[in-house]
Amino acid sequence: NAMKRITIKDIAKLLQVSPSTVSRALADHPDISEPTRNAVKMLAEELGYKPNHLAMNFRKQHSGLIALILPEIQMFFFPQVIKGLEEVIRRQHCSLIVLHSNNSLDLEKENIDLCMQYPVDGVILSLTTETEDLEHLKPLMKSEVPILLYDRILHSDEVSTLTIDDQTAVFKAISLLINKGHQHIVGIFGDENLYISKERLKGFYKAMEHHQLPVRQDWILNVKPLSDVTVALSQILLGTPRPTAIFAMSDELLIRLHTVLAQVRMKIPRDIAIVAISEGYIPNISYPKITHVHHSGYEVGAKAGEMLLELMQQTQPKQLHYQMTSKLVLHDSV
Numbered sequence: 001n002a003m004k005r006i007t008i009k010d011i012a013k014l015l016q017v018s019p020s021t022v023s024r025a026l027a028d029h030p031d032i033s034e035p036t037r038n039a040v041k042m043l044a045e046e047l048g049y050k051p052n053h054l055a056m057n058f059r060k061q062h063s064g065l066i067a068l069i070l071p072e073i074q075m076f077f078f079p080q081v082i083k084g085l086e087e088v089i090r091r092q093h094c095s096l097i098v099l100h101s102n103n104s105l106d107l108e109k110e111n112i113d114l115c116m117q118y119p120v121d122g123v124i125l126s127l128t129t130e131t132e133d134l135e136h137l138k139p140l141m142k143s144e145v146p147i148l149l150y151d152r153i154l155h156s157d158e159v160s161t162l163t164i165d166d167q168t169a170v171f172k173a174i175s176l177l178i179n180k181g182h183q184h185i186v187g188i189f190g191d192e193n194l195y196i197s198k199e200r201l202k203g204f205y206k207a208m209e210h211h212q213l214p215v216r217q218d219w220i221l222n223v224k225p226l227s228d229v230t231v232a233l234s235q236i237l238l239g240t241p242r243p244t245a246i247f248a249m250s251d252e253l254l255i256r257l258h259t260v261l262a263q264v265r266m267k268i269p270r271d272i273a274i275v276a277i278s279e280g281y282i283p284n285i286s287y288p289k290i291t292h293v294h295h296s297g298y299e300v301g302a303k304a305g306e307m308l309l310e311l312m313q314q315t316q317p318k319q320l321h322y323q324m325t326s327k328l329v330l331h332d333s334v
Helices: 008-015 019-026 034-047 053-060 077-090 105-117 135-142 166-179 195-210 228-238 251-263 281-285 297-313
Strands: 065-070 095-100 122-125 147-150 160-164 185-189 220-222 245-248 273-278 291-294 321-324 327-329
Touching: 008 019, 008 034, 019 034, 065 077, 065 105, 077 095, 077 297, 095 105, 105 122, 105 135, 122 297, 135 147, 147 297, 160 166, 160 297, 166 185, 166 195, 166 245, 166 273, 166 291, 166 327, 185 195, 185 228, 185 251, 195 220, 220 228, 228 251, 245 251, 251 273, 251 281, 273 281, 297 321
Parallel strands: 065 095, 065 122, 122 147, 147 160, 160 321, 185 220, 185 245, 245 273, 273 291
Antiparallel strands: 291 327
């Protein structure tokens, strides 16, 4: 059977001293005589005593734990976010716990409850596709736990936000296509309930309007399950008039594009131009390399860490709102 965790009480009982004597001896408190301190430490080591940080930290009200809640586990953006975030908070001796909501509001709520139980010192959250308000964050707000929403956000006066310049990023991408002579452009966007998809779609419309080009509604695809894009897109690519360029709002959509283009036997950039918003990895391993607006997960993670640490240090809670600028990376797909 599993060994029971050795507690301070067990050590106290065996040495016939009070638990507070044991805990002070372990902390090298000067009130405790040297022989007692040595006896306590020897026994603690012999029994394999490990301090229960959670219990200790409940008393200090600082756990050094920061929770990152992800809406989905996928290959591209989030691993880099975790890497950037962890590097920043480790320097401040904080640890990261990663929770996954699997795009379910119920799971997101459960994760928020966990954050309350663990008492975390801060929460960094990217919302699910089902999240329509921030009511479930109220308990955290009441406990004055700083919250930072990033990437998939909702605006609120009570919660800090970190995004990239979503509208401008798309505006840059579409303007590049238009300046290269493209007028028939297909736009592929994520779930239409997401604030991030809405913002990126606005950028698409703004660019087309700015260059006085009509937008074909049936050429704007909002993709719920990613498999949906395949059928709709093949039909557009084989129809008339033919599009000459495609914009993809994310890496998952960009990957699907390659499959569809192979199916309809279209070559980049000979038959179709491609531009995307991307973490940067997929465009670089594609052939030809894909021109993209770089949305760096690593930089987002690092910035999120800096912002959260700043929020944690505030005596008067005030919210921070930050928009990162993205840059166009030119390759061979346009």
